[in-house]
Amino acid sequence: MSDDPTTEPRDAAIEQLERFGLSAYAARTFVALASLGSGTAKDVSEVSEVPRTRVYDAIDELHERGIVDVQQSSPKRFWAISAETASRTFEHELRNRTAILRTALNELEPVERQEEQGGVWTVGGQAAITTRVVEFFESAEEEIVYMTVEDLLTEDLLDGLSEAAARDVSIRLGGISEDVQDRVEDAVPEAETFDSLWVWSDTPAGRLMMVDGRKTLVSALVNGEDASPTDPRSETAIWGEGATNSLVVVLKAIFTWRLDAAEPN
Amino acid sequence: MSDDPTTEPRDAAIEQLERFGLSAYAARTFVALASLGSGTAKDVSEVSEVPRTRVYDAIDELHERGIVDVQQSSPKRFWAISAETASRTFEHELRNRTAILRTALNELEPVERQEEQGGVWTVGGQAAITTRVVEFFESAEEEIVYMTVEDLLTEDLLDGLSEAAARDVSIRLGGISEDVQDRVEDAVPEAETFDSLWVWSDTPAGRLMMVDGRKTLVSALVNGEDASPTDPRSETAIWGEGATNSLVVVLKAIFTWRLDAAEPN
DNA sequence: AATATCTGTTACTCGGTTAATCACAAAAGT
């Protein structure tokens, strides 16, 4: 917070570049060059605090990646491509590599993945949990029941719900505050919301999902002494699938009881 | 070629996962799990050849990344998310990270990058060179002159040309064989092609570019004894910008002489 | 119940990579 504000984007850029596979020296060299536009090894060394004699290696690395050009003079001058071009370059490369990964994994995956009837699996982190929920939504054929707190009702989820609704899946939402009601109404008008006959109003909250009476998921925001409540990582969930799955059986019982009581058809 | 064909996607997947920041064990563990669907540490160890006692650490890594779920039983069972979901997860993450990099670099970049008048810069690799050329095309205001061999006339370049044409930049293309003439005609009908009054027909060939008489680039496909002619990396280019730039001056002279001779206005 | 196997955790060694320092010769400037 009280740090020098100019170092903030600097360090962010360096971190990302390193995670994209550049060495520490190469990352810092490129960041230095990017802010200089162009410069000599000495220039770079001064602003990046990379030992001057190592700048040349770093430049080699960057040159081979195609994001730095070299002027053959004495002293050599180095030129960094623009921020926009650099970003595009990395984006291209990563798009290629994710494509390779995708096809490789698909060829690898067994054609039919039989589901674990007995298992109850744990997932950690809000992002990962949301991914599971969305995946379950995509597999829904008849009915989705979903209870959540507003914090956890992200755009991804609404998209998944509206897609399911388009496939004639009946959707029942609970635990929604009045504030969010409108957003839901917009995105998924077909959704039928049931009152937040909810008991955990004072608990850390979480979510609760059932799809086609075959797949269920429960999550809670665990507030350990170290984890802040807003930390997206502090959500933990368990899920299971299969008609005989214990978690499924329990939740199915609760849901049918509650829902049928709330509105008997 | 004569290798076991089943290992091919396996190794490809492992390589990509490692480059995305996973440890070797984690990568091999995930690939094993992906083909198994789910399994115990023993199962994983057998097909992945990761020491069993290290599988647990690898799983921790994967669990934190949200691509493997864990069943708390004895023995523990591990479950890999589907190939498609895994790919999407990585894609999301990488998209986020490139976005962070982009904003960081943009904040970092000096508002005005003055161009090097004297410099002649070198670039290596077909991809990087194409990037430069496209960038120059984007900066064109009046005229683009581009000579190339068909191998190097990629989609990116045609896109860049047609965009430039839409901005009322006059385009002159040379060195195009009749086969490719049609493609060009389709993509950039405004382009005016001049005959391949070209001398390097027996040389390894390359490209030659001038934009607004201010920026020039020359490339050649260097065929060292080790580099294969089809290797995209074996292209090397030099470029320069500014009215007084030596490379610019030379090429400008050649071009105006040749072009005016070919079709005097 | 006694024994044997299996499972999960921890500690530790070894090897390769990379950051960091140093020595030196060629080149440029004074």
Place this chain on the structure above:
DNA sequence: ACTTTTGTGATTAACCGAGTAACAGATATT
């Protein structure tokens, strides 16, 4: 002619990750 700058190569030190081994608790076997 001398000093400073510049580029290359060799060398050391620190770190991280792969691989191995030891062990205690849990499960299964008879």
